[in-house]
Amino acid sequence: MSRGGYGGALSTPVRGVTGGQQGQRAGSPRAKGRSTGGKHRSGFYLYLTAGTLASLLFLLPLAWAVLRSFMPENLVTQAPSGADFSHLTTANYSGLITGNDILHYTLNSLLVACGTGLLTAIVATMAGYGFARFRFRGSGVVFALVLATLMVPFQALLTPLFLEMHSLRLTNSLLGLALFYTTFNLPFGVFVMRNTFLQIPWELSEAAAVDGASTTRTLVSVLRPLVVPGIATTVLYAFLFSWTEFVGALTFLTTQGLYTLPLALLNMEYGSVGQVNFGFLEAGAVIAMVPCVLLYIGLQRFYIRGLMSGVVKG
Numbered sequence: 565m566s567r568g569g570y571g572g573a574l575s576t577p578v579r580g581v582t583g584g585q586q587g588q589r590a591g592s593p594r595a596k597g598r599s600t601g602g603k604h605r606s607g608f609y610l611y612l613t614a615g616t617l618a619s620l621l622f623l624l625p626l627a628w629a630v631l632r633s634f635m636p637e638n639l640v641t642q643a644p645s646g647a648d649f650s651h652l653t654t655a656n657y658s659g660l661i662t663g664n665d666i667l668h669y670t671l672n673s674l675l676v677a678c679g680t681g682l683l684t685a686i687v688a689t690m691a692g693y694g695f696a697r698f699r700f701r702g703s704g705v706v707f708a709l710v711l712a713t714l715m716v717p718f719q720a721l722l723t724p725l726f727l728e729m730h731s732l733r734l735t736n737s738l739l740g741l742a743l744f745y746t747t748f749n750l751p752f753g754v755f756v757m758r759n760t761f762l763q764i765p766w767e768l769s770e771a772a773a774v775d776g777a778s779t780t781r782t783l784v785s786v787l788r789p790l791v792v793p794g795i796a797t798t799v800l801y802a803f804l805f806s807w808t809e810f811v812g813a814l815t816f817l818t819t820q821g822l823y824t825l826p827l828a829l830l831n832m833e834y835g836s837v838g839q840v841n842f843g844f845l846e847a848g849a850v851i852a853m854v855p856c857v858l859l860y861i862g863l864q865r866f867y868i869r870g871l872m873s874g875v876v877k878g
Contacts, residue, residue, distance in 0.1 A: 626853070633657070633850045637843030656847035660832065664844075666851065668821075669828035672738060674855070676824060677807040679742040684749045684802040685795050691750070692757025692794070693783055697769065707758070713751045722815055729816065736818050744816060745806040753798040760794030761787070796866030804856055825852055 632640055634652040660666040695707050718725075725744065726735065734740030764787060772782040810826040817823060823831075829848040832841070 626857075629846060629853075630850055633843075633846040635843070635846075637841060640842040640846055656843040657851075660844055660847055660851070664828070664832045666825075666828065666832070666848065669823055669825050670851065672822060673807055673825040676738050676742050676745065677803045677855075679739075680745040680749065680806040681799040681803040683742065683746045684753050685799050687746070688750055688753030688757045688798050689791065689795060690783075691754045692759075693761050693787070695754065695758045696761035697766075707754075710751050710754055713748075714755075718748045719811060722811070726815060735816050736822065737816075738822060741813060741816050741824075742806070744812055745802070745809065749798075749802040749805055752801055756797050756801075757791065757794050760791045764790050793866040796863040800859060800863050803859060807852075807856060 631649070631652075633656055634654065636651060636653055636655065639651060691710075695703060729735050729740055729744065732740075734743065768786055768790075769782055772786045777786065808826065810830075813824045813827050817827065820831075825848075829845070829852065832844050832848060
């Protein structure tokens, strides 16, 4: 065979091996890892961008409210401009604190809101434990009736509730107002706590009973650490409801010294001739939102887990 023939015969396998090596390199784990890592990085940057935009969407109104609360009352009602930020002052806050005793009304709201959250959490935890662990005839119907009360606005029951609380001497009382708020927060709290207890394996309660623990001891010592997300959700919901509620407080409180923060801010916003003081309004709104923001940040991780109770089985 000619020399050229050997050259032609040898050239084809060489090209075939080279092409195979290139195919192996292209499909190697290292190349796949680089492509997968690039996809992960692009997804991370996309998630980071979307999260940043969503955070700005919620934070900018809060930051704007805080800045406006430091502006004089005559500038708050005008169109905003860059020169307004050179006239920042604490006159609105000092006027609320010294001239209107805003801290006293804030303390009233804190007492009512904390009492409502604590009482709602205790009663809802015991009721949720009962509905989840004890089966009795008509338990489903009773639980359905509890949930049905969520569809009844308390404003429709203000008149009979006022008459009942007046007969019990609970009107014009912070304790009575806290009991009123607890009543209308219990259905949601019972629903959350029942679903939270249903997620806990029944074997834990059986093991505690074998060790001699009573029902109360099992609930307090064994199950309580596991239902913290549900308790946090119940407390947060009840606190926010009672902290911002206005109509019930206006109905049941008649003495100005017992007013909660929403009622006090309504009086402070208006002057003697009915003119709105928008500076006090902005500063009061900031004072009112601070406890809500701090409480939500502190209980956020428990709150999300508590809302998801019962959604995923297993």
